Amino acid sequence: MQKILVTGALGQIGTELVMKLREVYGADQVIATDLKSSAHEITRSGPFELLDVTNDKAMFDIANKYQVDTVIHLAALLSATAEEKPLLAWNLNMGGLMNALEVSRELGCQFFTPSSIGAFGPTTPKDNTPQDTIQRPNTMYGVNKVSGELLCDYYFHKYGLDTRGLRFPGLISYMTPPGGGTTDYAVEIYYAAVTAGKYTSYIAKDTNMDMMYMPDALEAIIDLMEADSSRLSHRNSFNVTAMSVDPEAIAAEIRKQMPDFTLDYQIDPVRQGIAESWPHSIDATAAKTEWGFKAQYDLEAMTKDMLVQLGKKGELFKRGVS
Structure with missing residues (x-):
């Protein structure tokens, strides 16, 4: 990663990830975007652009303007809110993801988006949930996450796009x-x-x-994105906990x-x-084996x-x- 575009930069993960990335890669190398601006250190410490991720042209223009080589797509509605507003959740979560994947494909960017334990459902094994198992969620958020995992896999196999992702716990x-x-x-x-x-x-x-504590989540994102691509079998859906x-x-x-x-x-x-x-607990063996995940x-x-x-x-x- 050298020049990084982050969507949803003022959200739960984005606010801390952007600052961490700027610390590691340089303030000018991390372009933060969000639907609204605010008086936050993110908007003062490096490049910031207003962006509605459902606007594909605006996303492309920003990514192209800064000549980014990595897109970290975080913009999404979370589980409880998505259940209250399922249509909005589908349009934002899936429409925004498709736009981010297309921009990454057109510009040849490396790509990350988070999945979640929400991708599992009531028929998934609850204890020590395997990396590869049945995924039949009964929430809109879960449906979005499973769909997102599959869509990222599709872009990897169809276009060779270097897509990566983590199934985050809380x-x-x-x-x-x-x-x-x-x-x-x-x-x-x-x-x-x-x-x-x-x-x-x-x-x-x-x-x-x-x-998971947020410092471990941030390290996991960076470690996965810096990992040797040839070692990754699961790419878009690593269990971490x-x-x-x-x-x-x-x-x-x-x-x-x-x-x-x-x-x-x-x-x-x-x-x-x-x-x-x-799940009650999940198995993170694949992440540990393929790229050395370890929570501190x-x-x-x-x-x-x-x-x-x-x-x-x-x-x-x-x-x-x-």
């Missing part, structure tokens, strides 16, 4: 607020612990799902640092239904860092610093 970050995902409770619980000392979970206890947890496990870890933290429940039937259709953070290490970092953010907000 991603936990102290930098970016939750954005409409089913696993967002695992972000919210840390924010609530620091600000209120208590949290009401919309996901039921004993609902285990895979999670760091931990399998339920709300009680996270709360117990938080109490090691904050003994008075309390957790109760008010279940959201929609998000609980989505969660129950997903387990639940204990992540929780310690989350609470420290969120505590620092709270002090900054108190002093009026953003």
Whole structure:
């Protein structure tokens, strides 16, 4: 990767990935794009362009203007929001992906887009979910992700486009607020612990799902994109994970640092239904074997860092610093 275009740069992954890429490859080498602008470090620290990813010409013009050799396509509606607005989700998630693939094909770019554990469904094996297994999701988000994996495979086999992707679990970050995902409770619980000392979970206890701390997710993207293409068999759908947890496990870890933290429940039937259709734990052997994936953070290490970092953010907000 030398000149990188990122769509959805102000989203959950994009806000941190752009800054990481600029740190590694140089600020001027990473072109951030999003539907709207904001007073964010991303828009100040390097090239930024407004982009609606459903506008194929605008995407091509930006990519061509900067002569990019890599497209990282992140713009999408997440699981819970997609279930509320399925038509919008299809048009944005699939239309935007098709446009990004076509731009990459026309300009000969390397290409990345994330998939998700949402690509699995209720008939997928729940424990130690294999890399290659049945995928029959019952959500629009899941349908989008399976379709996206297949579409990227098609562009690789049909056109030789160097497409790559990861099936992310729930991603936990102290930098970016939750954005409409089913696993967002695992972000919210840390924010609530620091600000209120208590949290009401919309996901039921004993609902285990895979999670990953954002620093590991960012490293995984870069490591995959820099990996030797000849070693990749799965390309667009590598299982990756760091931990399998339920709300009680996270709360117990938080109490090691904050003994008075309390957790109760008010279940959201929609998000609980989505969660129950997903795996309890997944097998990341293919990612480890083909390009050396290894997560650095387990639940204990992540929780310690989350609470420290969120505590620092709270002090900054108190002093009026953003």
